[in-house]
Amino acid sequence: MSKAQNTRLHILNKSFDLIYVNGYQATSVDKIIETTQVTKGAFYYHFKDKEDMGLAMIDDVLLPRLNRILINPLSDEGHPLDRIYNSIKTNLLTGKDFDPRYGCPMNNLIQEMSPISSGFKTKLKKVINHWREALISVLDEAKNAGQLNSNIEPNDVANFIIVGYEGLRATGKLETNMNLYKSYIRQLKFYLDNLK
Amino acid sequence: MSKAQNTRLHILNKSFDLIYVNGYQATSVDKIIETTQVTKGAFYYHFKDKEDMGLAMIDDVLLPRLNRILINPLSDEGHPLDRIYNSIKTNLLTGKDFDPRYGCPMNNLIQEMSPISSGFKTKLKKVINHWREALISVLDEAKNAGQLNSNIEPNDVANFIIVGYEGLRATGKLETNMNLYKSYIRQLKFYLDNLK
DNA sequence: CCAAAAACATACTGATTAGTATGTTTTAAA
């Protein structure tokens, strides 16, 4: 990777960390350049404005991260519904990919930015749809194999899983222990078992 | 109500509307006084600082609103699980209490403020616990009447309902129609029916 | 009615914000 590309990615990665904890609007460009030790000239050479950086961060940091921690594990072996359950359980309980106090990076951005920026809204919709489609793909596989209640729509199940997960990560910001996470995982299992 | 109390409540109500759409940090005190036609002197006479106003807004606007639209309906007649289902379905589909594009006022504040303000965090935790306890109370009633699967913990169910609802309101910010809401309602019914 | 406090009004401050103007240094192709 060229030195310039390295600078660019360094900005994106550090911005992701700062924004994850403090939010997008509360993370100033001055704070980013202070943290990265990159000058303002370099920042605005790589990005037209702050939003341009934020959108690039979604493409180059957030999306690869989502693939790594929630989508790739869906390709493991086993019953499709178990693979979904395990992808979420592992993600929530391993806990090395995030801090529960700061919620879900994707959901944080959806909450803060989608009502006030169509650019963010459009891109974030693509990101969450990417996850939705991955889940639907697994659920379709289950349905075709007769491993999913035939009265149930895979799309509905995917939606229900997503809203439950994101709601957990959202309300989990208020908690100081893992009880809510564990409680959710029990009911997720109950829900998924009833789909078989 | 005294004229002064009226001024205070006017500030809180208009602030709630502005914050609901734009977020707390993005809503400046200048914007609030411009919208309310209240002067800065009046604002800082009633509130020590912006956070003091925000916390009062939770007590005097957000909490009464939550009681009105999600908690009071739990006291209607019928099967406890149906009362829970109806309270949420009515709230989501009547849609006169909010705009889906702007999410859930309580959840918005949790997302934005709880990681950066312990004052907000503590108060918001009380608000969401108030709803949780109302749900648990209804679920306990069901369990005592043999209307709830005896292997299921009311606390787990209450949590699962809350995270699903909040996740829906959160991810629903990205949507332009009611399909996600309807999809969620179908799965909520499926989940609740399996609890009986 | 009268004083004292409550309630409100105006003008300001210093800090922070995103972004720009105008440079210098580094890289890489010819």
Added chain:
DNA sequence: TTTAAAACATACTAATCAGTATGTTTTTGG
């Protein structure tokens, strides 16, 4: 090695921010 573009650096600006200083007006109890 030269040269042009890419990459970075510094100093600034105008707008906006939360909050304050210092007033004036309104309300209220005696």
